[in-house]
Amino acid sequence: MSGITNRAFRKICTMWGAEFSFTEMISAESVLRNFKVVEKMLPKDEINVAVQLFGNDPFKMAQAAQIVEPYAKWIDINAACPVKKVIKKGSGGALLRDLQRLERIIQSVKTAVKVPVTVKVRVGFEENELDAILNTCIKAGADAVEVHGRTVVQQYSGEAYWDLKLSKYTLPTAISGDIYEPEDVREAIERSGAQAVLIARGALRKPWIFAQIVQGRTPSVPEIEQMFLKHLKMQVEEEGERSVYKMRQFVAGYTHGIKGAREFRERFTKANTESQAREMIEEFFNTFLMNGCNNEVVEWIEDSQSRRCCT
Ligand SMILES: Cc1cc2nc3c(=O)[nH]c(=O)nc-3n(C[C@H](O)[C@H](O)[C@H](O)COP(=O)(O)O)c2cc1C
CATH class of the missing domain: 3.20.20.70 (Aldolase class I)
Structure with missing residues (x-):
């Protein structure tokens, strides 16, 4: 693509x-x-x-x-x-x-x-x-x-x-x-x-769609956070710090359905360095996980997964 x-x-x-x-x-x-x-x-x-x-x-x-x-x-x-x-x-x-x-x-x-x-x-x-x-x-x-x-x-x-x-x-x-x-x-x-x-746009929406298809499992929210951070790190390793903006097109996918995602997407447009982006991601997911991820549970998190991330 x-x-x-x-x-x-x-x-x-x-x-x-x-x-x-x-x-x-x-x-x-x-x-x-x-x-x-x-x-x-x-x-x-x-x-x-x-x-x-x-x-x-x-x-x-x-x-x-x-x-x-x-x-x-x-x-x-x-x-x-x-x-x-x-x-x-x-x-x-x-x-x-x-x-x-x-x-x-x-x-x-x-x-x-x-x-x-x-x-x-x-x-x-x-x-x-x-x-x-x-x-x-x-x-x-x-x-x-x-x-x-x-x-x-x-x-x-x-x-x-x-x-x-x-x-x-x-x-x-x-x-x-x-x-x-x-x-x-x-x-x-x-x-x-x-x-x-x-799979093209489906992978943009949720890059872990391949795990769902091949392994039959949906990753937990902490796994998705780790994946997002790893993606950011690899992006910077491959194309340099100035390419952090390229991660914007993936933010909607990684945060889809989580409360505050829209505001986060807006905030993320201001991340210019890897460390700024990393801090924003960590803060966003920490807030979600610390709040017990109850009513904000996202559509792609299956029951078993949401239980796991809340315990
Ligand atoms: C932003 C974007 C870029 C694309 N770039 C390519 C491309 O470089 N080569 C290609 O064969 N198809 C490209 N496609 C088409 C996709 O490979 C795919 O065939 C099409 O989006 C339909 O699949 P989807 O519904 O899974 O997205 C692109 C599609 C999108 C949305």
């Missing part, structure tokens, strides 16, 4: 049970032009991370793929992004309107690297044309596809479409879109016929 799945957040998701993750989308041009800038987006001391590239030129995509290959468990080609400036350049979701180009991109990336090559698609540009899209991916030799169950034009509106009959295709598939709870995983798999699910 662009702007979100940096190293620190990927590591947090992995710690909580995510089996694999993706880098933010990285433009092939930027890899070729200024590798130093994109290098920090690439996996380091991580396993099972795919590097996602976007672009419109088969040759440049292949060159970029070769450069990032040593960092990547596999290469993922973005043919799904609906952002205007990406579409305008014929990249991302625009490739779904130009399947010949998509085919050439997949083929040339496949030829350039030894690691597997997957493609992130949507069900179509304006309408559902998944058949043509997936047949293109298969023909070009893609090793797997991930399908976001919306069209490009839809962007993020409406409900994601899961009834996709993906099992009829001869390559492995993953389904993406509106998977927020462990129950959604089973339903999305059953309805779509995919072998795997991808």
Whole structure:
């Protein structure tokens, strides 16, 4: 996820049970032009991370793929992004309107690297044309596809479409879109016929969703506090003290449903250093825990968990 799945957040998701993750989308041009800038987006001391590239030129995509290959468990080609400036350049979701180009991109990336090559698609540009899209991916030799169950034009509106009959295709598939709870995983798999699910905004809402899915447990409030602090520490280690502001996008998730969360979110925007941020987090959670976390118990804390954190 662009702007979100940096190293620190990927590591947090992995710690909580995510089996694999993706880098933010990285433009092939930027890899070729200024590798130093994109290098920090690439996996380091991580396993099972795919590097996602976007672009419109088969040759440049292949060159970029070769450069990032040593960092990547596999290469993922973005043919799904609906952002205007990406579409305008014929990249991302625009490739779904130009399947010949998509085919050439997949083929040339496949030829350039030894690691597997997957493609992130949507069900179509304006309408559902998944058949043509997936047949293109298969023909070009893609090793797997991930399908976001919306069209490009839809962007993020409406409900994601899961009834996709993906099992009829001869390559492995993953389904993406509106998977927020462990129950959604089973339903999305059953309805779509995919072998795997991808969780995007659900991980932003609660990064421990992977523990709920993989280990079948919801962490206690003190564990969530520790996770928040660890995330902050890793963010600063990776990108420096000035990047503390990047933690703001995770605050709503870590404090969701806890009394005073809204005020805390506002206060947190003023945290400029790691120690300021850490003190604020500790104070917020201490207040919550010292108050016995009774009426403020949050929706995602199951009964057993709330009992544990109150004793
Ligand atoms: C802020 C944001 C950034 C995203 N960036 C990317 C990206 O870089 N590459 C990609 O393939 N999808 C990206 N997506 C799309 C998600 O991967 C996912 O397919 C989509 O949000 C639907 O899943 P969800 O309902 O679980 O969020 C992004 C989505 C959001 C909300």
